[in-house]
Each structure stands twice: as C-alpha cells, then as structure tokens.
Amino acid sequence: MNSTPDGLTVDKIHVWRGDRHVLRGVSAQVRAGELVHVSGPNGTGKTTLLRVVSGLLRPEQGQVSWRGRSIVSHRTDYQAALAYAAHEPALKGDLTALENLRFSVGLKRRSSAAELRGALERTGVSACADLPARVLSAGQRRRVSLARVIAMQASVWLLDEPYANLDAAGSELVSALLQGHVEAGGLALVVAHRDLALRCNVRHLELHS
Amino acid sequence: MTVGAWEAFWLIVHREMRLSFRRPEQLLQPLVFFLIVTTLFPLGLSLRLSLLKDIAPGVLWVAALLASLLSLDSLFKSDADDGTLEQLALSGQGLTVIVVAKTVAHWLVTGLALVLVSPIVGTALGIPTDAFATMLLSLALGTLTLSWLGAIGAGLTIGLRRGNVLLSLIVLPLATPLLIFGAAATERAISGASVVGALYFLAALCVFTCTLAPFAAAAALRITLE
Secondary structure (H helix, E strand, C coil): CCCCCCCEEEEEEEEEECCEEEEEEEEEEECCCEEEEEECCCCCCHHHHHHHHHCCCCCCEEEEEECCEECCCCHHHHHHCEEEECCCCCCCCCCEHHHHHHHHHCCCCCCCHHHHHHHHHHCCCHHHCCCEHHHCCHHHHHHHHHHHHHHCCCCEEEEECCCCCCCHHHHHHHHHHHHHHHHCCCEEEEECCCCCCCCCCEEEEECCC | CCCCHHHHHHHHHHHHHHHHHHCHHHHHHHHHHHHHHHHHHHHHCCCCHHHHHHHHHHHHHHHHHHHHHHHHCHHHHHHHHHCHHHHHHCCCCCHHHHHHHHHHHHHHHHHHHHHHHHHHHHHHCCCCHHHHHHHHHHHHHHHHHHHHHHHHHHHHHCCCCCHHHHHHHHHHHHCHHHHHHHHHHHHHHHHCCCCHHHHHHHHHHHHHHHHHHHHHHHHHHHHHHC
C-alpha cells in the first residue's frame, strides 16, 4: 500500500503530552530528494513531530515508516541512515569539537580524523577543531553540530531550527548544505521559522494549534 | 560501514574516561568523602578505640556505599541535560550497550578507585593486613553491584530536579544485601573465619545485577527520553 518505499512516511500521528493533544493526526510524506519544511507558531508541536519522526518519542497513534517499514521494528537500519540535530547542539563542553564529533559519529560509522576535520571545515569551524566546546560561541556550536550531521553521511536529516544563532553567512551555509543534501538524493525534515530560500523540492507542512 | 556493539562499547568507555579525567575534581570527590567519613569515626570514638575494631567493617562498607552513591546521579544526567543522550539513543547502537559502557566506565573511575584507596582506610580503622585481600575483593564486587543498581535509579531519576535524593531512596534499600554480606566477609576475614560463603553471595548479586540491570536501566532511559 506504500507507494514510496524509498522515503519517509508519517501516518496520522497523534501525540498527547499530559492532557494536551499536541499532534492531531499529522501526516506527511518525504521522498528521497525532497525536503519538508515544518513551520508553525510556537507550541504547535514542531519539535515533538521531529522527535516522533526520529523515533525518540512513541506516538499514541499512527506510525512512522522508512522505506515502507516501521521505524520501531527496524530501528537499527533506520538509525544508521538518520542524522538528528536537536535544538541544543549536544556537545560536551569538556571535549574538543573534534573529539565531540569523533565520539558521536564514531558510534554510527567509522570515520577518519581527516574526514571529521573536513566536515568542520565545510561548516567553517576548522579553526575550533581542537578547542573545548565550552569556549565556543552559540553560533560556532551550531556549526559544529551541523558538521556532525554532515560527517554522519546519513540519508535522512532531521534538523530542529538549524538557523538558530547563525549569522548571515551561516544561514547561507545551512541553505547550501540542505540544497546539496537534497540534490544528492537525501531527504530532510527541517523545522524553521524563516523562509528556507532553496531551489530544490521543498514542501511545506504547517502545524496549527 | 556500521559499527559493531563491541567497538561502540569501547568508544563510549573511552569517551567517559576522557570526560572524567578532564574534571579531576569530580573524580576525587567520592574518594575524599570516603576518606573523611571513615576518619570521622575514630575521632568520634576517641575514648573507646577498642570498639572501633569491631565496627570497622561496617564503617568501611557504609562509607564506601555512600561515596559511590554520591557520583551516581551524574551517570546519565549530564548527557541528558546537554542533549548528548539523545544522540547516543539515536546512534544505531542499542541503549543496553550504552548503559553497560557508561556503567562500566563509571565503576572504573569511582568504584575501582574506592577499592584502591580502601587499604589506607583499612589501616586507619585497624583492619589487619591479612584481611585486606578479602576486603578488596568484596568491595570490588560490592561497588560494581551498586553501580548496576545505581544505573537503574539514575535512569529513572534523570528528569527530576532533585533526583539525587530520590536516587538514594531507590538504591540504598536495594543495596542492603551488599552491606550485610560485604561487612560480614570483611569481619570474618578479620576473625580468621571462612569468608567463602559471603563472597559467593556478593559474586552472585554482582552477576545477577549485571545481567538484568542493563535491560532495566535501558528501559528506564527509554521512558525518560520521551
């Protein structure tokens, strides 16, 4: 019954938080080479939706499938293909940027230090590679977390506010990365308040309260 | 190219060790606590030092349990606070592997360290050197078991603001068998009686917790991550 076995299908997701019905039957389809831009006012469940799609949060009803198979029953395969960047950059302050990348990317795939430095260079923070993450600015931390997404070489990107804390050049960088990812056949679900200004297949998903 | 569970285990242990050694004050806290508590007892009993010899195993064990409990609450909490726990949970590695690696690393930097300084404390409390081998072995088994129990408690209390108090309330009652058999082993070693029974019990508890606790703690983490 699934017409797009290569993509991600979100099927009538219902999520309750306490007695609040946060997501009311949200459905979406993201095919390979496509990006879905999730927008909507604060508190409408954008981050919750992303957490459901990542598999961190189990919906009360509905299911998410990847390549036609439920992400719950095929968790390992799905996670191997997934790069999730939450709103917090998820960096350890006591580790250097490079070590942070090494320890989190290293659980997903084998990667050389040169490769990780390359990812940091693409996001413009190669100079911070050997600095402890706690001395980095919020924007630099965001760039390191984007470098992690690149280094994971995943086909599914789930990004929560990737533009936060970034300057104009940084925002352009995010757009270029997304564009490159989608054109290379990847797919992405991006939560952002601003217009993405991309020249690729972008579909919009607006959540309401 | 995916990463095997064994490789992931070592990577996480490596990461935890590096994080611990970047914060030596956190590493030293339980040890200093252990040393201070055990030296307070002789001071409090100054007029009846003969009593000290009888209660030394109990004092040693209570102090060791409390000291290793002190650091348990940070087992998953710091990772949960900065979002790295989510990254770990989505890394494609099972949560069980992550729990095992983190707990083993935690034991290496706290439990094992307590075991290694215990001869100093033992000497201060007047425990004869012949009993040290039993004391070291029983403490090693006991602290490892406590780390496994603590992993469950730490997993359950991540989301709470004053989770460390609740953590103690969850873990300490479960740790009473450790105290009973651990102190008994040390006491019997001092009096020259056979210690095998008590050590077997400690070893059994250790095996029991290390086979079941990883699954329980992983389930606790899965709940708190939601």
